[in-house]
Structures are given as C-alpha cells and as structure tokens.
Amino acid sequence: MKSTFAILSMIFYSCFYVIKRLTERIPVQCFLLFLLLMATRQALSQPSKVIMDQLAGRLNAYTDNQPQASVYLRTSKDIFESVEDLWFKAYLLDAQSYVPFGLDKTLYVRLVNKNRDSVVWEEKYFVKNGVAAGHIFLDRSLPEGDYFLSAYSAHSFYNNRPHYQAIKMVKVIRQTNSLLKGKATGITSDLHPQQSIQFSILPEGGQLVSGIRNTVAFKAVDKSGEPLDVTGKLLQGNLPVTTFKSAHAGMGSFYFTPIPGVKYQVQLTSLKTDKLYPLPAIRDKGMVIHLLKNEKDSLTFNIIQSPGSVKQAVFLRVQIRGRIQSIAAGILGDSLKVKIPTINLPQGIAEVTLFDQELRPLAERLVYLNPDKALNISTSLSRESYKTREKVSVKIKTVDKDGKPVPANIGVSVYDNIYHNAEDVKDILTHYYLSTQLKGKIYNPGYYFDPGHNDRKEAMDLLLLTQGWRCYLWNEDELKELKQGKQVLTDSTKGRLIAVNPKKTTPKQQMLMVFSTDESQKRMLMSDSSGQFALAPEDFVKGRWLYLKHFDAGNGKYTLSVEDYFKAIADFSKNMEYEYPVADRTMKEKKDDIPPGRMNMGTINLDEVKVVAKKQTVFRDKYMGHLDSLAKFEGNTDFVAPNSSWLNIPVGYGGTRPVEGKTYITWNGPNPPSSFPFSFDATNSKHVVYHYPKFTEEELLKKFNLSRIKGYYEQREFYQPDFDKEQNSLPDYRNTLLWAPDVITNENGEAIVEFFCSDINSSFLGIVEGIGQEGLLGKKEFHFNVVK
Numbered sequence: 001m002k003s004t005f006a007i008l009s010m011i012f013y014s015c016f017y018v019i020k021r022l023t024e025r026i027p028v029q030c031f032l033l034f035l036l037l038m039a040t041r042q043a044l045s046q047p048s049k050v051i052m053d054q055l056a057g058r059l060n061a062y063t064d065n066q067p068q069a070s071v072y073l074r075t076s077k078d079i080f081e082s083v084e085d086l087w088f089k090a091y092l093l094d095a096q097s098y099v100p101f102g103l104d105k106t107l108y109v110r111l112v113n114k115n116r117d118s119v120v121w122e123e124k125y126f127v128k129n130g131v132a133a134g135h136i137f138l139d140r141s142l143p144e145g146d147y148f149l150s151a152y153s154a155h156s157f158y159n160n161r162p163h164y165q166a167i168k169m170v171k172v173i174r175q176t177n178s179l180l181k182g183k184a185t186g187i188t189s190d191l192h193p194q195q196s197i198q199f200s201i202l203p204e205g206g207q208l209v210s211g212i213r214n215t216v217a218f219k220a221v222d223k224s225g226e227p228l229d230v231t232g233k234l235l236q237g238n239l240p241v242t243t244f245k246s247a248h249a250g251m252g253s254f255y256f257t258p259i260p261g262v263k264y265q266v267q268l269t270s271l272k273t274d275k276l277y278p279l280p281a282i283r284d285k286g287m288v289i290h291l292l293k294n295e296k297d298s299l300t301f302n303i304i305q306s307p308g309s310v311k312q313a314v315f316l317r318v319q320i321r322g323r324i325q326s327i328a329a330g331i332l333g334d335s336l337k338v339k340i341p342t343i344n345l346p347q348g349i350a351e352v353t354l355f356d357q358e359l360r361p362l363a364e365r366l367v368y369l370n371p372d373k374a375l376n377i378s379t380s381l382s383r384e385s386y387k388t389r390e391k392v393s394v395k396i397k398t399v400d401k402d403g404k405p406v407p408a409n410i411g412v413s414v415y416d417n418i419y420h421n422a423e424d425v426k427d428i429l430t431h432y433y434l435s436t437q438l439k440g441k442i443y444n445p446g447y448y449f450d451p452g453h454n455d456r457k458e459a460m461d462l463l464l465l466t467q468g469w470r471c472y473l474w475n476e477d478e479l480k481e482l483k484q485g486k487q488v489l490t491d492s493t494k495g496r497l498i499a500v501n502p503k504k505t506t507p508k509q510q511m512l513m514v515f516s517t518d519e520s521q522k523r524m525l526m527s528d529s530s531g532q533f534a535l536a537p538e539d540f541v542k543g544r545w546l547y548l549k550h551f552d553a554g555n556g557k558y559t560l561s562v563e564d565y566f567k568a569i570a571d572f573s574k575n576m577e578y579e580y581p582v583a584d585r586t587m588k589e590k591k592d593d594i595p596p597g598r599m600n601m602g603t604i605n606l607d608e609v610k611v612v613a614k615k616q617t618v619f620r621d622k623y624m625g626h627l628d629s630l631a632k633f634e635g636n637t638d639f640v641a642p643n644s645s646w647l648n649i650p651v652g653y654g655g656t657r658p659v660e661g662k663t664y665i666t667w668n669g670p671n672p673p674s675s676f677p678f679s680f681d682a683t684n685s686k687h688v689v690y691h692y693p694k695f696t697e698e699e700l701l702k703k704f705n706l707s708r709i710k711g712y713y714e715q716r717e718f719y720q721p722d723f724d725k726e727q728n729s730l731p732d733y734r735n736t737l738l739w740a741p742d743v744i745t746n747e748n749g750e751a752i753v754e755f756f757c758s759d760i761n762s763s764f765l766g767i768v769e770g771i772g773q774e775g776l777l778g779k780k781e782f783h784f785n786v787v788k
Contacts, residue, residue: 048329062479063322068095069156071166076739078421079171086136089741096321098775100130104153105537106491107132114146123713133741158485205363209286210258217465220250232268248459289363297343304335315355347373366464372401375778398749405749410770414738417763423583444584495562497531516542517623540711548707560707632692734758
C-alpha cells in the first residue's frame, strides 16, 4: 500500500536537492512544491537531509578539486598514403562539463603501429583554449598497416588507468589502387557453433528477486566480440516460461517473476546445441528498480521490494559524469513510484543508484538523458556536383535544440570518399558520450546517434541494460581509484643539475640558459639549491628544438638530467588497454571499378624532416651542424704542409687544414723528415683518405655542456590553391580538398568555408565536428561529386 506522505516526501526531497545542488534555473513547479511542503516535513526530514548530504559528499569527495581533461582526436581523413601530411585536431574538454579545458597547455602526441611495439612519431603541440592542431609527416619508409594516433596532457593521463580512449585509428597505404581492389562484405549466419558464443544474462538493477516481476536483459557475442542475433526460451526445469529474441546487435530483454526455490535456465534455440545458460542467483528478499518512462523532461522509476518487507527509507541518487544532479528520499512500502525532473540536466549517461538508510547501494540503473541537447550543425552547398578545379562554398550553421544560434569552435575536413575507413566508427559524439563513459568496446556506436534509426533510443537503453553492475566509469569505485592516481605529465619540463662528484661539490644555485636553434631567443633561469629547475610552456614556443646550457659555479662540475615525458608515457601506457569501438560488420561493398582519372595519380611529395623511428637516426639541425663543425677543429692539430699533399710532415712553417675526403701522403717510416728536399718511397710513406672525427648527438651535447629538449612542433599551413588567381597547368592530385581545424561560427552561428576541387573526379565526403557553448557537441556530414 503506497503512503501518500511517502510519495510527497520523495518528490519534495528530489526537488529540494535539485534546488540545492544545481545552478540552472529552478522549475516553477518544483519551487511551489517546495514552499507547500515546508510545513509538512515531519521527523523524516532532518535525518533524510543528512543522509542525502552524505550521499552527495561521498561522490563529491572524489571529484572536487580533481580537474580532469578528456581528449578527442580528429584527423583530416582516415586512410593516408605514405609521403603525406597527417593533419589532426585535438579537443581538450573538461571531462565532466565538456567545456574547453583551460589548464593544460601542452599536448603530447604519439603515432605507434597497431601492435604498439614501434613508435613512429613523438612530438609536443601547443594547446590554446582547449584546442590543439598540427600535422605529422608520413615518411616513404613507413610500412603499410594500421596505426594508433594518441594524445596525452597533464590532466588526462594518470598512472593507474587500465584503459585509454584518447586515440584515433589511422591506416597507411602505399598506393590508392590497393583501396580499390576486392570487396568488403559482412559475415552473417543464422546458426552459430556453441564454442563461438558468449551469452550474458543481466538483470535490471543488478539482481533478481523472487516474487517480483523482474526485467532481464541479455547479450550474445562471438569470440571476437561481435554481436550475434539469437532466439531462445526461459526454462523452469524443463518447462518453457517465456520466449525471447534479440532486438538490436545481439541484445534484448524479457520479463518474468521468479518462484522461490526454483532454478531457471536459458536455452538458445538458434544454436545447434543442448547447452543451457543458468540465470544469476535469485534472492529470496530484496528490491528491484524498474525504469517506467524516460521522457524529455523526466524519469519515472518503480521501486519494488519483496512482499511482507517492512517499510524503510530509501534514497535515489542521480549523477552524470561524477556530478550529483538530484537525490530523492522517501518511505518504501511494497512499491514506490518516483518521478525525477531532467529538463535541466545535460546530455549523457546518468547513473541512478538506489540506497538504503545505511548508504548501502541496493540497485543501479544506467539511463541516457536528453539526446536532443546537442550542437545541431547544418551545411548548405549550392549543388550536388562540381567540375574539376571549380570553387566550392559551404555554408555552416550551428544552433541548439530550440534552433537558437550557438557560436561554436568547429573543424571541417573534405576528402575523397575512398579514403574513408568504414571500419573506423569513432566520432566526437560516440567518444564523449559512450566510449569514455562505459567499460569495454562498443559495437557500432554511431547507430545510437543516427536519426535515421527510429529505434535508436530503445537500442541505447538495451546497451545500457547489458553493461552490468558498476560498469559506469564514473561510479564511486572507479572515482576512488582515480583519486589515488598520480599525474604522469606536466605542462612544463622538469630538470636537475647533478654533481659529477657530489663529495667535492657543495649544492648551490646554478645559472642556466635556454635558447632556440638559431639562438635568436634566449632566457636565463636559475636552479634551486638542490639543482632542480623547470622550463615553462612559453619556452617551448621558441621552436621544435631547444637547447639548454648550464654554467658551473666555482669548481663544481655538473651534468644535466631532463625529464623525458615520452618515456614516461611509454612506460605507463604499455599496460593500458586501448579501447576502440567496433565497426558494423555488415559494411557496404566497395566498388570494383576504379573511377576515371584515378589511375596512377599517386601523391604530391612534400619537403619535410624525416620521421623519428624507434631507433633514432642521426639528425643534424643547423645548430647541431655548427657544433659538429666546432668539434672537428677543437683540439685537432692535423695540417697539410704548404704547397704539398703531405699530411702532418713538419718540413717548414705554416700549413692548412686538411679537407674531408681528400687523399694525402703520410710518413710511416722512422725519423720523419724535417727539411726539404727528402726522398721517400713505398716503404716509408702511404696514401690515406682524410676524415675528421665523427660525433654522435650525445657526444656533441656532452662535449659542449648542453641538453636538447623538444619544443612545440612547428605550425604549418594546409595548402590550398586559388585557381581564380593562379593558372597552373600541372596536374592537381589533392585527395584532401580542405582541412580547416579552427573555424569559429559567429554570434548568428554562421560560417562559410571555401575551397577548390582538384583534378580528381570522384565522390567527396565532408565532415564538420565541434563544440558549442555549455558543452554542446555536434557532428554533420555532407557529400558532393566532382566530374570532368
């Protein structure tokens, strides 16, 4: 029997806590109800308020004063040819609010092969207002295959994370023709062998209770994690209770009321096997939580406990990404319906947890809220088809769910559709709303955000139902673990002066100088008394490479030790699992026919430095070359006698420096001559090719008391021709027509981007992604054709 006071108390406390904790506008209904019930808060009110504060404080203890960044990477396209630039944009957002994260200034970027045993690229990039953009040159020697682009910052990378999601899959090929051969088809089967399936049974709320109607979700995948559509029946002994079938991606649900003391099993009728899958243990007494409605402005739950149970206080806490949204309190008899307002809550996964008055979690349910609260991006082209080298103008508009303009920071990429990888299903929405919120890999996450799928909301609910207990990455256990973690990186670079002979050296402050390769920018700094110092982000803008020199004080001799953060990243990330969403296996077939004008196009060779391989090759920038030249002559007494080809023969005065690679005569007999003339033959002389000493980088740096440090990798402008102004008869084989990572829509939410088509006649894909005010995220694709 429901208690009227219990229901009112539940609604009251939910509204009361929303008023207390949220900064958004308070719903009028909630405020009026708050005033109405002020006089009716009997003995339950004060203890419940204390418990609600404890529930909130327990979670806030892990998130307060713990700023966290979440990094997302977008590349100019998915598939690259060697000898190309890989362009990327990185979003650094506050992991809770999704607004730009302003604390981190340095982004550490790596490119590694799929097996993660070979590093191709390691560079630092400057972060401004939560956004970084740059490029990576893909050397001709880079093997074909799949690579992972990953990014790290001070507040996004901790030493105790088991998973990492700030990655982007990149495919490298040698020639375009390899993309045009063969077909990619999906593999489907109605009947699956027993050994290839993993079947999971997951009760709503986390447990089954007898005597209560339970919701049971299930998920079937093969050994590689891809979903399998199944049919089956629930058996009570040998008698069928109900039947079921998959509704989406191997997932589905059914209802039943367990009888105490009875065992239940599931038989999959779509399998040629007699194997039975037992249900989880069924409790004789307990509670279940059932989601009745997930509407645009509210959530409605039904909380039910075993018949005959005593009335008790219960609490329902709603949190999104570690932030408390509301807490409701009430007295539970047999059942209790709870309606929670959600109109002011952000988009995303919410964890709804049921607690008793001892603050013990009894049940948990994940729900997805406010999918319409997004950055809606629209694009407008004048037509669907353009001629080669014709100018294209794209109008972009960004608005909120109500159609109001939203200024936004967006990136735009336009490239030949053949360089789109159908196996890569990651985008800004799936990354922030799913991949960074749930444990494990997610199959075809874009399905849940595609308006073309009318069942996407029901499918999303099944996805969340089949995650299991404590699967939310923002639950208390995960947050407690994260709180104990330590930052691996900083924006600055730490270093230390170490005495060569500590017994003879008294620690004291030391003077150092940091300067750019061309020595045009210099800054003096001091170490502390222990020899420690730090380089700030403003030092890194001096160039890709910086040099650090120290000046010994007194007779002390010191060496420089500088923190290698890329080594720290490698050490801590080697045990982290890269979580990447799984593509839909029913991919569209690729065309066998090569479009006209696509044969033997290749790519434009660009001048660039060589990529850094796992074993670093000898590198000589201008400054290192200068040091190398100095080192060759420092302490070198070799000379060539005047007007001769004799090397180091002291016959007269003067002489010149020998020339690298030139052949000279040397005396190898006894008693070298001291005056002209003298006689010689093959017994006392020989011809040699002269070489100066060769120094490695390490030897040069040590010789001149220096350390070399990575600065921010230099910015480069994406090449775009202007065929309205320039006449160019050379073939234009650009497959990426536009890369504009820093487009800002105005106060009307509008922007225009323009570019010229190349000589490639094909279908082109445009992708617009970005962030708007108040953490709104959005994505839009557009297509057009280029013809001769």
